[in-house]
Amino acid sequence: MSLRDEGIIQFNGSPEHFELLFDLEKSLDYKVKEFGSVEMLKYQASLIPEICKPLTEFIEVDGEIIGYAYSGHNHWAFEASLLDSNLSFPSQESCLEVGEMFLRRQIDRARSMSGVKTLRGWLFQANQFMESFYERNGFEITHTEYVSEIIIRDFDDRKFSHRTERVGKLGIRIEDLRSLQRRYPDWEQKLYFLWMALENDVPTDLVEPTQTIDNWRRTLIAPWFNPHHVYIALDGNEWIGLSSYDRGDTVADSVSTDLTGVLPEYRRRGICSALKVHALKKMKEEGAKRIFTSNEENNPMFEINLALGFKKIGTESACKLEL
Numbered sequence: 001m002s003l004r005d006e007g008i009i010q011f012n013g014s015p016e017h018f019e020l021l022f023d024l025e026k027s028l029d030y031k032v033k034e035f036g037s038v039e040m041l042k043y044q045a046s047l048i049p050e051i052c053k054p055l056t057e058f059i060e061v062d063g064e065i066i067g068y069a070y071s072g073h074n075h076w077a078f079e080a081s082l083l084d085s086n087l088s089f090p091s092q093e094s095c096l097e098v099g100e101m102f103l104r105r106q107i108d109r110a111r112s113m114s115g116v117k118t119l120r121g122w123l124f125q126a127n128q129f130m131e132s133f134y135e136r137n138g139f140e141i142t143h144t145e146y147v148s149e150i151i152i153r154d155f156d157d158r159k160f161s162h163r164t165e166r167v168g169k170l171g172i173r174i175e176d177l178r179s180l181q182r183r184y185p186d187w188e189q190k191l192y193f194l195w196m197a198l199e200n201d202v203p204t205d206l207v208e209p210t211q212t213i214d215n216w217r218r219t220l221i222a223p224w225f226n227p228h229h230v231y232i233a234l235d236g237n238e239w240i241g242l243s244s245y246d247r248g249d250t251v252a253d254s255v256s257t258d259l260t261g262v263l264p265e266y267r268r269r270g271i272c273s274a275l276k277v278h279a280l281k282k283m284k285e286e287g288a289k290r291i292f293t294s295n296e297e298n299n300p301m302f303e304i305n306l307a308l309g310f311k312k313i314g315t316e317s318a319c320k321l322e323l
Contacts, residue, residue: 007060008105011068018042020058024068028088029124031147031314032292035256036248040224043249047219048075053113057105059089061098066090069102071109071119076211076219081117083110091129103137111323119321126317134319143318146302148310149292150280155309157281160273167274173234174278177227191230192216194239198261202296220258224249228286231279233262233271240266243275245283245291255283257293260301273304280308 011017015038022038048054054072058065067089074084085106089095110119121139123130131141164174181187192213211219226247233241241262245255260279262271283291294316295302306312 009058009060011056020065021068024088028067032254034252035254037250040249043222048072059098059102066095069106071106080115082120083113083116084120086122086124088124091125091127099133117323119323121319123317126315131317139319139321141317141319144297145294145316146297146312147292147294147314147316148305148312149290150310151290152284152288155280155284157277160277163270163277164274167271170269171235172271174231174275177230177232180232181227190239194242197263198259201261201264231275233275241271241275243279245279253289255288255291257291276304276308
């Protein structure tokens with residue numbers, strides 16, 4: 001494989017290119033393959049505004065497309081001085097030369113953009129090969145997340161019923177969003193403020209999310225959004241925690257965890273554990289087969305998940321280059 005044989009094909013938004021990008025993400029990036037469809041990818045792409053300056057290119061070698069490169073500002077936590085990116089290609093020595101070329105293209109682009117001071121690379125496959133590849137090019141690993149999953153048939157909620165009972169004795173109750181929508185006309189605003197408060201408390205190497213309620217609504221309340229899969233912890237009329245799940249637009253057996261957490265003043269009372277136990281029980285009753293999630297390596301939520309039966313299946317990392 002040589003550079004003279006490589007090609008750069010810019011993503012054009014056509015159905016064919018979305019199909020190709022979808023297949024590459026499934027084969028190169030994601031630990032759980034059976035989730036979502038091309039239509040879901042198209043919807044997610046529509047959420048990225050032009051101000052983020054998104055650019056996707058396919059990596060072609062000897063007439064075969066082997067990967068893709070993406071860069072753009074983060075639309076969920078926009079920061080003008082930070083350009084996000086990922087570079088996905090097979091973790092093979094034979095791909096290193098073309099990988100180096102595309103990484104240099106991303107670095108040069110970042111340096112040419114006014115106000116950009118940092119290029120952040122996301123490694124969906126945080127293996128030794130990819131981490132060494134970025135570190136050799138001056139990047140520093142700054143953030144690590146563990147991807148884990150639970151096979152629902154192995155989850156016995158009876159073993160953890162004491163967790164929900166204990167929280168119940170504290171006067172905390174758990175309800176799904178559908179039931180709350182009927183009683184709280186302002187449910188959307190309540191959910192938005194709770195969601196953003198919890199997001200701002202999640203360990204990350206990004207700035208705090210700054211989503212308006214309109215942008216948040218488009219991101220969370222997608223066409224396939226199901227309020228039965230959002231479980232809220234309440235203290236009286238106060239919404240103090242949640243655990244949210246996404247079955248995607250294909251209602252697959254695989255379920256993604258969106259967000260789980262409680263407000264800081266309600267920590268260390270077992271509420272997060274109770275939310276997870278309640279949610280896993282309900283998702284099992286609905287026929288889910290597996291639930292997957294990702295947690296920052298030092299996030300207590302990761303330990304809670306392991307205690308409930310989740311198993312680590314992969315690692316993802318972020319790295320940064322100061323320009």
